[in-house]
Amino acid sequence: MLTCYACGARAESGQRCDCGEPLWYETDPAGVAWPDADAGGVWAFESLLPVGRPESGLATAAGGTPLVRAPTLDADGARVHVKLEGTNPTGSFKDRGSAVGVTAALAAGRERVGTVSHGNMAASMAANAAGTDLDCVVLVPADIPDERLARIGAYGPRVVRVEGDYGRLYHDSLDVAGVEFVNSDSPLRVAGQKTTVLEVLAERAPDVPDAVVMPVSSGGHASAAWKALREAEAAGLVDDPPRLYLVQAAACAPVAAAFDRGDEEVVRLAPDEVGETVAYSIANPDPPSGTRALAAARATGGAVLAADDDDIGAARDWMARAGFRVEAASATPLAALGRLRDAGEIEAGEDVVLVATGAGYGDDAPPESVETVRREGLAGALRAD
Amino acid sequence: MLTCYACGARAESGQRCDCGEPLWYETDPAGVAWPDADAGGVWAFESLLPVGRPESGLATAAGGTPLVRAPTLDADGARVHVKLEGTNPTGSFKDRGSAVGVTAALAAGRERVGTVSHGNMAASMAANAAGTDLDCVVLVPADIPDERLARIGAYGPRVVRVEGDYGRLYHDSLDVAGVEFVNSDSPLRVAGQKTTVLEVLAERAPDVPDAVVMPVSSGGHASAAWKALREAEAAGLVDDPPRLYLVQAAACAPVAAAFDRGDEEVVRLAPDEVGETVAYSIANPDPPSGTRALAAARATGGAVLAADDDDIGAARDWMARAGFRVEAASATPLAALGRLRDAGEIEAGEDVVLVATGAGYGDDAPPESVETVRREGLAGALRAD
Known part of the structure; x- marks a missing residue:
């Protein structure tokens, strides 16, 4: 069964609700427990997925990515951990x-x-x-x-x-x-993608990170992160879920613009509002789950930001110097981290997870x-x- | 403490024995048990390593790669499993x-x-x-x-x-x-690399694969695979270890040549014995652990083969069509599999692990x-x- 996060309607099938917003799968988190750290990948969370683990093939291999403590990326006392999604079989979440x-x-x-x-x-x-x-x-x-x-x-x-x-x-x-x-x-896809954050929570349990910072494009991964937090809370596994911070490339930032304006809905950018960016893989001027991503950031006490290409490039280089070679889009969380720290959104002593969504294959x-x-x-x- | 596999000498430090062969670390496998499937990566085998898990950094993230059952790669009744080393943090074992x-x-x-x-x-x-x-x-x-x-x-x-x-x-x-x-x-390096095969054995336990097929270049990974099998056997975790089959590119195949000749030692190839190959990353005309790799194949009942570029290219394409995009060197095991099966080296009903050593980054x-x-x-x- 599918439900709409916005209006609460239910549906047997389909991708979008009659109200216009995207649907996601209803789950029953009662009795769910954390699996062993990094074992099992996506399928370690089978009871929260709409389908069970397959017998064979590449689909058995998704997820189970490392969460790496990265002291050289720490932001003025905030402790940084990198979720290395580039280690998935084809190099991304x-x-x-x-x-x-x-x-x-x-x-x-x-x-x-x-x-x-x-x-x-x-x-x-x-x-x-x-x-x-x-x-x-x-x-x-x-x-x-x-x-x-x-x-x-x-x-x-x-x-x-x-x-x-x-x-x-x-x-x-x-x-x-x-x-x-x-x-x-x-x-x-959202069902599968929610395991990124479920793994982070399982890995850190019984501790809970204070913030998760991730790129946002279509809003599908951000929505999935929110779903993961909701399910973990419903299962009683997390009392105080992390705040979700979402980062766009400044050249194409419809979700950040809506957040800044205090809007409830994300509006499609006109062609003349969109520029080129090194983070091309997250440059979506009409994000189909943009409004849901916006809701995720607000509901969790987070925010949506935009980073310009200079900051993204510098962050990408800095990540490589810390051992993490990622595509430009995956450097947007680090590109925004300093500002989040300066603004007091993230505080000294907090644990912050940066989701490095892709390896940047040649x-x-x-x-x-x-x-x-x-x-x-x-x-x-x-x-x- | 280090030991020489060939002459049995021991040394406190160094990389090579006075007899000329490479050293490896002595271990005490007594009481070692398999960790949970894919949890912990390299450091799940800490008790068999010369150093313990670090607190932070990329080194915490090595290993823990998926072992994927791949029916479309099966060889006339032999069941194929692919060890996806390209999912390591920088894309290789x-x-x-x-x-x-x-x-x-x-x-x-x-x-x-x-x-x-x-x-x-x-x-x-x-x-x-x-x-x-x-x-x-x-x-x-x-x-x-x-x-x-x-x-x-x-x-x-x-x-x-x-x-x-x-x-x-x-x-x-x-x-x-x-x-x-x-x-x-x-x-x-050999100590770290032995975890490739230790993970395979842990993942399949209590079953044991019949054969492991991997590329060979310097012989370091092959030596490490042999070390893993020796340790697993010494720990009483495996009674009948898999056979090790090692595959080179035909254009540069000093280990296969020595195997074919029945020699005990691998001899450096002269420049005019070396050609170009798509599998350039395993084209080593003077493999420093070649003789140890040769010993590993013989001691485990395996063999050393060479595959030509046409077969390697075709195998690489075939692997991609099965969902596995790997560098050319990583396709050599599949390139050789048909011949191993035809020769009766590998039989119908056997479980074969192909080690796909690297992703082939751009x-x-x-x-x-x-x-x-x-x-x-x-x-x-x-x-x-």
Whole structure:
């Protein structure tokens, strides 16, 4: 059963509520206990997931990432821990949601899964579907660079270049029949992604970190973090959950803008409000779970911030000098940490977890041929052969 | 205390025995029990290591990699499992040995660590030393490509381009004072690397895999795998240890050549016996633990094979289609599996573990300046400032 965090409505299926907000899975945290530290990965939390651990394949390997104490990143007395999501099988936290999405699709007898992505999520979905009975469809923009195509194509999915407004494809994909789209904030993906923070809590138990700082793009991972905190509290495992701080790239920061304005809703940015950023993987001008992420930050006593490219670049270098090589988007939490500390949002003596969402993989040669369809022809092109 | 596997001599310190063979750490496996599956990583085997778990830093995060059942890679009835070493913090198994090496150097009050490498080991040492009080020196060939320099340089080590015969630097480095060189088969690195196979055994217990297939280059990882099997047997945890199969790239296969000839020793290849290979990261014409690796394969009832680039490339693609994107060297075990199965070395119904040693990271921009010294000037250049 799915529920809407905003209006409380319930639904048997679907991705979004009639009120417009995204759905997530209802769970029963009663009797849940913490598993052993880093054992079991995503599936250590099976009782809180909509599907059980698969028998084989890459989906068994998601999660179980290290939480590393990093004294050289400490912020004026606040103790920093880094959650190293780049150690997931394809190099990012996306594997958590892909593993759950692929496994649930198989369990439901689906034949095809898909995703709208040209980065980490695309590679992750393709990898997790590879070696299963599922076909995988990845929708990419027509102008995707060759090296990104190469990374996705290696796993053998069906890659479809889509001409037209790529920003609207998320919504288009919800209407495509016959493909289980596991997008950035789909209920299955959020279910998998909540294990990032569940692992952090299990690892630190009985201590509880004071704050979790993570990048925010679609809002799917932030929503999942909030869900994890709610479930841990409902299970009686945590009395005083950490505050969630969400960080965007200043060049594309619709959630931070809404937070600053005191708004209840995140509004899509117009093209002239969006710039280029090194943290391109979190540059989403129309985040489908933006409003839910905003609610997460407020409900947990946190905040939403934006970091500019200079600070992100410096933070990325600083992280590497501490032993953590991450993609630019993953450096946004550290880029914002000094300000959080200066503002007294985070205090000396507190434990802060920075979620380093992805490793920043390189790329190699592109696949030899990729079909091209226009956006309008998408549903037709994806119709089962 | 260190011992020599070949002549049985013991030593308090050093990397190689007077007989010429490499040393490894003596351990006392009495009373050792398997830790929980994938919990704790390298440090779950603390009682078998020369140093205890550190309090913080990247070295806490090594190991704990997934062992994934991969039915689509099965070889005519032999069941395949992939040990995903690319999920280590810097993307390869090298982090296991770097973590132990760096931690031991700190515990011994050393000020500098180093390594001779321009690939995975270099990045791993630099990362594990970053954020500690240790300085790290990485010796690279003068003609190193920019993208490899970039990957290493990100962590801020001292990178030294060395002109002259790079193949002899391993031996040169043993004579450099003031730097703890943790090279491919140093006792500290072998101690850390044995946890790859210890984890496999713990994960599968009480079952025991029938065979482990892994790439071999310097012979350090293969030696470590053998050490793990010896310790598990000594601890009474395994009655019938798996056979070790080691695979080289045909273009540079001194260990396989010695195995084929029935020799007891591995002989350095002459320059005209070495070709180019896609599996460049395992192309070592003068493997310092080659003879020990040869002994490991023989003692466990295994073998040493060579795979040509066509087979390696095809195996790499096949692994990606099964969800595992690895560097070419890591595809050599699968490239050899069919032949092992055809030859009856591996039988239907057996469980086979393929060790996928590295993820194959991409690279980015090079560091701005790198000092250059000639090989002869090395000791001088490395003298403490």
